Amino acid sequence: MSTSLFLIISFFLALISSLTPIIIALLDRILLQSPFPPLLWPTVILSGLGGFLIAICQSNNDGDSSISSRDNLIGCSLQLLSAIFSAFARILMKQTEHILTPTHIVQTNNIFNCVLPLLYTLITNPSSWRAFRYLPFTPKSLLSWCTISIGVYSFASTLQIRLVRILGPGFYSSWVSVRVLGSIILSSLVLGEGMSSLLEYIGVALMIITVSIYLVETRKWMDNRKDESEISAEAREEGEELEMEDSPVYETQIA
Amino acid sequence: METKTTTQATRTNKLLLLTLFNHASWSTLHVAARYLQVYAEPAKFDSQTLLSSAKGSAAIFLYLIGIINSWCVKNDTINSSLSSTNTSLGVGATYLVDGGHDGDPDSSDGSNDTDESIISNNDNLQSTYQQSSLLSVTSSQQNHDRNHSSEAKHMIESELRRQKIKYTLLFAIVSTTRASSNIASSKYTYPYNISEFHIGLVIILICLQ
Numbered sequence: 001m002s003t004s005l006f007l008i009i010s011f012f013l014a015l016i017s018s019l020t021p022i023i024i025a026l027l028d029r030i031l032l033q034s035p036f037p038p039l040l041w042p043t044v045i046l047s048g049l050g051g052f053l054i055a056i057c058q059s060n061n062d063g064d065s066s067i068s069s070r071d072n073l074i075g076c077s078l079q080l081l082s083a084i085f086s087a088f089a090r091i092l093m094k095q096t097e098h099i100l101t102p103t104h105i106v107q108t109n110n111i112f113n114c115v116l117p118l119l120y121t122l123i124t125n126p127s128s129w130r131a132f133r134y135l136p137f138t139p140k141s142l143l144s145w146c147t148i149s150i151g152v153y154s155f156a157s158t159l160q161i162r163l164v165r166i167l168g169p170g171f172y173s174s175w176v177s178v179r180v181l182g183s184i185i186l187s188s189l190v191l192g193e194g195m196s197s198l199l200e201y202i203g204v205a206l207m208i209i210t211v212s213i214y215l216v217e218t219r220k221w222m223d224n225r226k227d228e229s230e231i232s233a234e235a236r237e238e239g240e241e242l243e244m245e246d247s248p249v250y251e252t253q254i255a
Numbered sequence: 256m257e258t259k260t261t262t263q264a265t266r267t268n269k270l271l272l273l274t275l276f277n278h279a280s281w282s283t284l285h286v287a288a289r290y291l292q293v294y295a296e297p298a299k300f301d302s303q304t305l306l307s308s309a310k311g312s313a314a315i316f317l318y319l320i321g322i323i324n325s326w327c328v329k330n331d332t333i334n335s336s337l338s339s340t341n342t343s344l345g346v347g348a349t350y351l352v353d354g355g356h357d358g359d360p361d362s363s364d365g366s367n368d369t370d371e372s373i374i375s376n377n378d379n380l381q382s383t384y385q386q387s388s389l390l391s392v393t394s395s396q397q398n399h400d401r402n403h404s405s406e407a408k409h410m411i412e413s414e415l416r417r418q419k420i421k422y423t424l425l426f427a428i429v430s431t432t433r434a435s436s437n438i439a440s441s442k443y444t445y446p447y448n449i450s451e452f453h454i455g456l457v458i459i460l461i462c463l464q
Contacts, residue, residue, distance in 0.1 A: 078436040085433035092429060096422045099415065107317055108423050109430040114311035116431050117303040117438070128301035132308075141294070144287040145309070152287075153313035154320075156280040163274055175278050182282025190286055191293070215271065222267045 016079045017055065018048030021173040023087040028170035031091055037221050040174055043214040046206060047177035053203030054180060057196070090169035093161050102161035110153060174214070177207045302438050 021044045028034045093105065121128050164172045184204060188194040195201055288305060 075439075078439045082433050082437040085429050085436065089426070089429045089433060092422065092426060096426075099418050099422055100426075103317060103321065104419075104423070105426055107314055108426045110310045110314035110317065112427040112431045113434045114307050114314060116435065117307035118311070120435075121301060121303045121307060125301055125303075128304040131301070131304060141291065144290045147283050147287040148291075148305075149309040149312040150316055152281060152284045153310055154317050156277055156284075157313075159273065159277050160281070163270075163277055166270065167274065172274060175274055178275055178278035179282040179285075182279040183285045186282060186286040187289070191290060215275075219267055219271060222270070223263060 016076060016083055018051050019080075020083040020086055021048070021170075021176050023083055024090050024173040025170035027087050027091050028094075028168060032094060032168070034168045034170055035225075037171055037174070038217050039214055040170070043210050044174055046210040047180075050203040050205075050207035050210065051177060051180045053199045053206070054184065057200045057203075087169075087173075090164055090173060093164045094169050097165050102158045102165075105161055106154070106157045109157070171218075175211070177211055181207055181211070306434060306438065 025036070025040060025044065029036065096105070160172075181204065184195065184200075195204065288302070291305065292302075
């Protein structure tokens, strides 16, 4: 396969990955009728563009032009499937607010995602488990292991569910570009894999500017929303009190 | 009013900071996985193996946390029951023991006189509470209402249990499909020995879910 075709595939893959927050925001609006925060769409599109620029550069560096177009098509389709199911998972997190606890959901995910890949690898590639024999027990590798299993799959997953339930799936997912920024900063600090091309710098700058503006705007929006909800709650309470006073039961009680 | 606004602003800031922190902590996943794949064992470490083992140890860790947490809660409950019992025994009036749980209608005989016996048998504390509460109930109408409310409670509980099972299964399907398709996509798009056997297995895996 030619390099140009590989770039087209990378473009689609990056595009599909950046679609996830858009799919979540749309599903959130349709299924849960959540309000959109200001600048949601510009933020999601611009930060997606930034992420796309970074992904294109990195895919270009790591790319292998020997992959067939059929494999790439399957890869892109699976990525799209993953994005859609990721969106559904976030919607379910909100919908099951009064049914399942965050720990229950995290444990379900952990157990099922442990057992099925385990069976899969034992059938297809059992030698992959021998990698643990060669894993050096250095502080860095142990820290990496604990970061993944305890830091991310235990605590960050539980906190994610709590935040999705408080903020809503669409609003929570609109901050997803922070993950890309965090990965780039941490990679350069820990792994020494810094940015190399101008496009990557442009992508990161675009993301930082977009996220900063969005942070300021959403802060104001959240404060206003709370004020409005409190005013409506007070009005509702007053209305209920007036209704109570008018009702014959209340008059009898008073008498 | 000013204090209220300040509290609101603090809460908003806290939520936004937590959101940023949470997303940033998710970014460590990629860096840590990259470290293990590149520096620990580049030739053999498979992403499926990494996912399975990391998720398995996370499940065990959370399970242990749950056990410790429930043990602490149980201890706290016993301590609070004990302190409230001591107070009520000291006054010599009605028993005001509340273990923080809903008592069953079954009751057992005998009340406790000493602190030691209270410590050794928490079930007796519950039965003492039930006895005292049962003594206070005199009307048959109240018993009737209680039966009705217990039936309703039972129905709500069974419905909740059904919903729990349904959503747990749904979560299992959604999360596993998401994770497996994500990993499979990386294998198809990046260099990997792709064969018909792999494609078949992925399709079977997705269909099974």
